[in-house]
Amino acid sequence: MNKPILLSTPHIGDRELEFVKEAFETNWIAPVGPHVDAFEQEFCQLTGASHAVAVSSGTAALHLALRLVGVEPGDEVFCSTLTFIASANPITYLGAKPVFIDSDRTSWNMNPELLAEALKHRAKKGKLPKAVVLVHLYGQSADIDPILKACNQYNIPLIEDAAEALGATYQGRYLGTFGHIGIYSFNGNKIITTSGGGMLVCDDLELVNRANFLATQARDRAPHYQHSEIGYNYRLSNILAGIGRGQLCVLSERVAARRRNFEIYYHALKNLPGIEFMPEANYGRATRWLTCLTIDPEAFGANREQVRLALIEQQIESRPVWKPLHLQPIFAECECFGGAVAEDLFAYGLCLPSGSNLKREDLERVIVQIKAVHYKTQSVFTVTEKVYLTT
Structure with a gap:
């Protein structure tokens, strides 16, 4: 287990x-x-x-x-x-x-x-x-x-x-x-x-x-x-x-660890179709408190929720991006200027495990499972992809 x-x-x-x-x-x-x-x-x-x-x-x-x-x-x-x-x-x-x-x-x-x-x-x-x-x-x-x-x-x-x-x-x-x-x-x-x-x-x-x-x-x-x-x-x-x-x-060590998490996720997953990571704006330096990405279901082959549930099956916690407050029942009568961007990020966004005390093998478990969800939707596996999933 x-x-x-x-x-x-x-x-x-x-x-x-x-x-x-x-x-x-x-x-x-x-x-x-x-x-x-x-x-x-x-x-x-x-x-x-x-x-x-x-x-x-x-x-x-x-x-x-x-x-x-x-x-x-x-x-x-x-x-x-x-x-x-x-x-x-x-x-x-x-x-x-x-x-x-x-x-x-x-x-x-x-x-x-x-x-x-x-x-x-x-x-x-x-x-x-x-x-x-x-x-x-x-x-x-x-x-x-x-x-x-x-x-x-x-x-x-x-x-x-x-x-x-x-x-x-x-x-x-x-x-x-x-x-x-x-x-x-x-x-x-x-x-x-x-x-x-x-x-x-x-x-x-x-x-x-x-x-x-x-x-x-x-x-x-x-x-x-x-x-x-x-x-x-x-x-x-x-x-x-x-x-x-x-x-x-x-604090500086904790920030460095979370940015390291992001880099590992990014380099392992960036080439998967339909995956886009939360960008880092050029005017500042983010802590990457949570590594967040969006999943285009048509390109990836599965939606955000299917990926989240697949991770849960492997005892890996992930969460959707925050549900916009203007969509919350308690604020249903409140005005919102715009809203489409936040709604889109909520529909497709997922937060991955990002703790500063995660080990590399923990991150690799997450990566393997996300790749597995994508590959299961593909009719053909390449030899390289099969080997990666078993390592």
């Missing part, structure tokens, strides 16, 4: 345990503490951000970011449509309504031209969005310059959802540091993990102080417990921050 190959599992080393042990030895196991402070400082040193707030999840960070820029009930917030639902859920927490923007094919991220058209359309109606949530998908940067230019034209804050893209760059600069606020996730499947956790970064110290205030139940300055507004229990624990500090030390 083959061992399971999962999509993206945590990859923990020795440094993390040292920091966690220190937290236990000093009895700093509650929320906040010296590891939290150090994690925030080291994160800023790594990314170039001015200030950071460590919180319990990327979703919590995005919720805080939206509140910090003043999103209120009845507002609209523009958001990438090709993304996980956590990019849009916090919009609804505040009683606002998401409006979705389609992707471009260059990066699979928000289409800058569509965003500009959507903002122009809303400006004519006198109903501009309160914010724009830009998602950097699967470890790749969106084309930030034209998106930021469009937002600045109407004085709309840009929030960068870099949950999937820590370690990726745009024109040599870390993602999450271009917009008004940036957010990251350290969920168990991300490039680095704290088990569960997130980070908010911002250049505005006043906003960062308010984020800290809101994330600790909005407790007023008083010797007793006094609260003048609603806050949240969002601060990261000292133990989890210790894990994060250890993970930060190996």
Whole structure:
């Protein structure tokens, strides 16, 4: 029986345990503490951000970011449509309504031209969005310059959802540091993990102080417990921050491993008919958090779902590309500018196992099974192809 190959599992080393042990030895196991402070400082040193707030999840960070820029009930917030639902859920927490923007094919991220058209359309109606949530998908940067230019034209804050893209760059600069606020996730499947956790970064110290205030139940300055507004229990624990500090030390290694995964997949599968990999836009360097490809069923001989099910039979986990948010039942009444590109990527896209702790033989198992699905649909096998499938 083959061992399971999962999509993206945590990859923990020795440094993390040292920091966690220190937290236990000093009895700093509650929320906040010296590891939290150090994690925030080291994160800023790594990314170039001015200030950071460590919180319990990327979703919590995005919720805080939206509140910090003043999103209120009845507002609209523009958001990438090709993304996980956590990019849009916090919009609804505040009683606002998401409006979705389609992707471009260059990066699979928000289409800058569509965003500009959507903002122009809303400006004519006198109903501009309160914010724009830009998602950097699967470890790749969106084309930030034209998106930021469009937002600045109407004085709309840009929030960068870099949950999937820590370690990726745009024109040599870390993602999450271009917009008004940036957010990251350290969920168990991300490039680095704290088990569960997130980070908010911002250049505005006043906003960062308010984020800290809101994330600790909005407790007023008083010797007793006094609260003048609603806050949240969002601060990261000292133990989890210790894990994060250890993970930060190996971020570059984790990125290199995932890019290596992509290169192995790419060189083994690129010549199969109907296979196209998620491109790497020439303005940045992607982490390849997940290796993603599209499958043209007519050329390949099988569709995305048939390949996914064939992999499952061999205990190999793969997943379709994110279902666009404008197709989700919960957002059925929300407007979307465009949508055809995201729908097409969802229909044909597949994410392959991409963990930084995968061995070459794991990747070869995936490759062999994908090739096997294709070859089963062909009436003639060449000798070379038969030999490859048995090695």
